[in-house]
Amino acid sequence: MTAIDHDTLSADAEREARKARLFTRINAADKWFQVLGLSWITPVLKAAAGDNPRTQMGEIWRLLAVPLLAICAFLLLWGTLAPKVQTSLGAVPGPAQVWSEAVSLHQDAQAKAAKKAKFEAMVEKRNQKFIDAGQPEKVKEVAYTGAPSYYNQIWTSIKTVFFGFLIATIVAVPLGIAAGLSPTANAALNPLIQIFKPVSPLAWLPIVTMIVSAVYVTNDGWFAKSFLISAITVTLCSLWPTLINTSLGVASIDKDLVNVSKVLKMNTYTKITKLVLPSALPLIFTGLRLSLGVGWMVLIAAEMLAQNPGLGKFVWDEFQNGSSSSLAKIMVAVFTIGIIGFLLDRVMYALQSLFTFSNNR
Numbered sequence: 001m002t003a004i005d006h007d008t009l010s011a012d013a014e015r016e017a018r019k020a021r022l023f024t025r026i027n028a029a030d031k032w033f034q035v036l037g038l039s040w041i042t043p044v045l046k047a048a049a050g051d052n053p054r055t056q057m058g059e060i061w062r063l064l065a066v067p068l069l070a071i072c073a074f075l076l077l078w079g080t081l082a083p084k085v086q087t088s089l090g091a092v093p094g095p096a097q098v099w100s101e102a103v104s105l106h107q108d109a110q111a112k113a114a115k116k117a118k119f120e121a122m123v124e125k126r127n128q129k130f131i132d133a134g135q136p137e138k139v140k141e142v143a144y145t146g147a148p149s150y151y152n153q154i155w156t157s158i159k160t161v162f163f164g165f166l167i168a169t170i171v172a173v174p175l176g177i178a179a180g181l182s183p184t185a186n187a188a189l190n191p192l193i194q195i196f197k198p199v200s201p202l203a204w205l206p207i208v209t210m211i212v213s214a215v216y217v218t219n220d221g222w223f224a225k226s227f228l229i230s231a232i233t234v235t236l237c238s239l240w241p242t243l244i245n246t247s248l249g250v251a252s253i254d255k256d257l258v259n260v261s262k263v264l265k266m267n268t269y270t271k272i273t274k275l276v277l278p279s280a281l282p283l284i285f286t287g288l289r290l291s292l293g294v295g296w297m298v299l300i301a302a303e304m305l306a307q308n309p310g311l312g313k314f315v316w317d318e319f320q321n322g323s324s325s326s327l328a329k330i331m332v333a334v335f336t337i338g339i340i341g342f343l344l345d346r347v348m349y350a351l352q353s354l355f356t357f358s359n360n361r
Contacts, residue, residue, distance in 0.1 A: 022049055035350045037342070042063035066261025073192060093328035098335070101328040109149035116144050148309050154336065157310030160227055161299045161344075164234025165292050171235070172242035172291070173284065177272060179243070180280070189243075197240040201298040204236050205229070205305050226308040233302040238295035245287025249280030285352035292348055296341050 026049070030042040043059035046052075075095050082092040093101075123142050130138040148156070179186040212229050223231075253276065261271050277284075303312025315333050320325040 026132075032350075034345060035353055037346060039263065087327065089327045090324055093331060097328045098331045101325055102332045102335075105150040105329065105332060112146060114148040117147060119144050119146070122339060150184075150314065153310050154340070155297060156227075156302065156308065157312070158340070160230050160303070160308060161234055161292070161295050162309055163227075164231035164299070165229070165238060165295050167235040167264045168239035168291055168295065169175065169242060169288065172287070173246050174240040176243045176246025176279075176284075176287075177181070177250050177276060179247040181255075182275070186247065186251075187303075189247075192242065193240060196236075197244075199237075201233050201237050201301050202231050205302060208232050208236070223306070226303075226306045229303040229306040230299060230308040230310070230312075233306070234295040234299050237298040238291040241290035241294060242284070242287035243288070245283045246280065249283030249287075250276055252283070253279045276307045281356045282352070283354055285348065289345055289348040289352070292344055293341065296344060300337060 005094065026042060026045045029045075030039070033039050033041045040060060040063035043056040047056035047060065079094040079096070082094040085092040123140075127139040175185075176191060179189045209229050212225055212232065216223075216225055216228060257275055257279065261275050266274070299310070300312040300315065302308070303310045304316040307313055307316075311333055315330055318329045318333075325360065
């Protein structure tokens with residue numbers, strides 16, 4: 001073999017090694033593309049790297065082109081049929097009108113943010129004058145009382161659902177572990193689960209409202225009553241999927257592992273932290289994802305009736321307003337609710353991917 005042939009083989013081997021390392025990195029990144037709902041990026045990268053372009057183009061068609069075509073077909077059908085449906089508020093708005101209202105809400109949010117910043121600057125300037133004049137007793141913190149922007153309402157809804165979801169998780173996971181480990185605890189909890197799991201948030205809301213109003217009598221506490229009412233309603237409706245899946249995950253642990261824990265004479269805390277939780281985590285996270293989804297759906301109805309200043313109240317106020325743009329604004333809220341729901345599920349799936357080996361999506 002000549003020196004030229006040897007150099008050519010070395011160069012080819014180096015290219016193949018580089019290509020193999022590239023595909024390894026792409027395959028590693030694919031897990032996170034799936035978490036983000038961007039799995040179509042993987043075949044694009046593989047096709048660009050020269051990995052069987054025909055096969056990768058088929059994957060790109062399935063993962064990217066088909067969903068885009070479906071969205072385009074939906075928008076075309078919506079734009080065609082919407083003007084033909086007349087309501088008390090006028091014709092159903094098409095995609096163009098809804099987009100226009102989304103832009104309007106964004107501009108309104110920017111204007112309200114600027115107004116709030118101006119107000120806070122004026123208050124700070126006024127207080128600084130009193131401090132400079134040696135009159136600190138006249139310094140006052142004046143709260144801004146302007147109407148919340150659309151983004152403020154979105155943030156309120158997200159805070160409310162996470163608060164309710166956190167309480168549900170704190171309650172459901174220990175009860176689920178107890179039900180999974182103890183047949184007696186399972187027999188005690190199962191009737192309650194079957195009775196309360198199907199109850200609508202509209203049935204819980206009056207009860208929660210009366211109890212919170214009776215117990216939470218202060219007006220200057222950490223939380224507004226409407227916030228607590230909405231969050232507790234979310235808790236009552238969303239804890240069941242986590243409780244059931246946790247119980248199922250704990251009960252399905254390999255019996256050999258349970259026997260090993262008995263042989264090693266593990267105490268209850270060690271058994272739960274070292275054996276039960278690691279084995280049951282995939283099903284626990286499945287329950288958490290379901291609970292968060294249920295909580296987000298329940299929240300909108302709860303905010304409508306509790307008047308918590310989130311997306312639910314926004315939808316209700318626009319419905320009551322009855323202006324020509326109200327229906328388009330409600331549809332903007334519908335898309336916002338759907339997109340945030342998808343993002344919340346992706347967040348939970350990302351956490352599931354970090355802490356478990358489950359491939360469920």
